[in-house]
Amino acid sequence: MTISNTKIKIxxxxxxxxxxLIxxxxxxxxxxxxxxKFLAFAILAMGLDLIWGYTGILSLGHGVYFGLGAYCMAMHLKLVSSHGELPDFMSWSGVEQLPWFWLPFQSAGVAILLALLVPVAVAFILGYLTFRNRIKGAFFSILSQALVIITVTLFVGxxxxxGxxxxxxxxxxxxxxxVGEPSTKLMIYYVTAFIVIGTLVLxxxxxxxxxxxxLVAVRxxxxxxxxxxxxxxxxxxxxYCFSAALSGLAGIMFVLQEGIISPAQMGIVPSIEMVLWVAIGGRGTIFGAIIGAVVTNSAKTTFSEAYPEWWPIILGAMFIIVVLFFPKGIVGTFQDLAEKWGLYPFKGSKKLLPPSAPLAGYSDLNSDSNPAHTK
Structure with a gap:
């Protein structure tokens, strides 16, 4: 028995x-x-899966793009809540006049637009300069982390x-x-859900x-x-810019639901966790990005509530187990089981998981010396 790949996706x-919806x-x-909040993370994870799973670009700095989008939205919300006065933290810091770069965020439409364009602009600068000079692999990952350090230091300083x-x-x-009313929160949740579906289809x-x-060929x-x-x-x-735009969009929906954004949420640790969402769900599957973001963050919340002292160890053990024993993630493992049971190959199609997608050996994805590339 074979199953159509398209039917499975639909x-x-x-x-x-x-x-x-239910x-x-x-x-x-x-x-x-x-x-x-987890669904907002899933939007980011899908964009990250496109650049890592399909293009072979391992970015450890996507927290920056997420944070930039969230800050753009938060700046508008802060100005609205200030009712025409200077935001409280500015007054406490001795700022006497609203800075010029805050002025555009008085409009919600402009704030949303900038929450998408600012991450894209930063991603374009970093991406063009590095990719043009053929910087890739671990070197690009290190540069993306350097971007995180610079941005967090700037925002904190x-x-x-x-703030x-x-x-x-x-x-x-x-x-x-x-934003604190249950009806508003429910509305924002449904908007996030439909954005997730729209992003998935795209x-x-x-x-x-x-x-x-x-993209797979480039990888x-x-x-x-x-x-x-x-x-x-x-x-x-x-x-890379498209992925940054999705990260900015995720930041918008996150700050609307969480009600706060700080430099800690765009640092190195959150950026690495974002990569782990994709790895656990199944790199190169798109579906796996959603599953990984929801499952990983749900487990993190559950463990932190039940075992406040042990949950980092439990979560770390889960990551190690997935990397060592299930390198294709949740979706990739299910695909292998389906193939074993005779459900693959799909009629007229390939697996959802593209070639070379398992987590193990990701550093060799862009290497033309890889034996797999000489066949």
């Missing part, structure tokens, strides 16, 4: 949508808020303009709706299109792609 999408009927207000280590919080309304389209095939044999007439720099910069 079925999973509808199951995911149905699950998100979740408010079974979850308390607190748990629903957590789920909404500029207390009067960014410093405390970040931005104490928001009242968004588009006239009180990412699946990209991965299955000609662009997706070129597996970048020099060969260059020799046949394609410019890998163009594709890598584009998908």
């Amino acid at each position: 079925a999973f999408t509808f199951i995911l949508l149905a699950a998100m 979740a408010p009927m079974f979850l308390s207000e607190f748990r629903l808020s957590l789920l909404g 500029q207390q009067g303009y960014t 410093g280590t405390n970040g931005l919080t104490n928001f009242d309304t968004f588009l006239g709706y009180p 990412c699946l389209w990209i991965s299955s299109s000609r662009l997706g095939k070129i 597996d044999a970048e020099n060969r792609v260059r020799f046949i007439g394609y410019n890998p720099v163009t594709y890598k910069v584009f998908i």
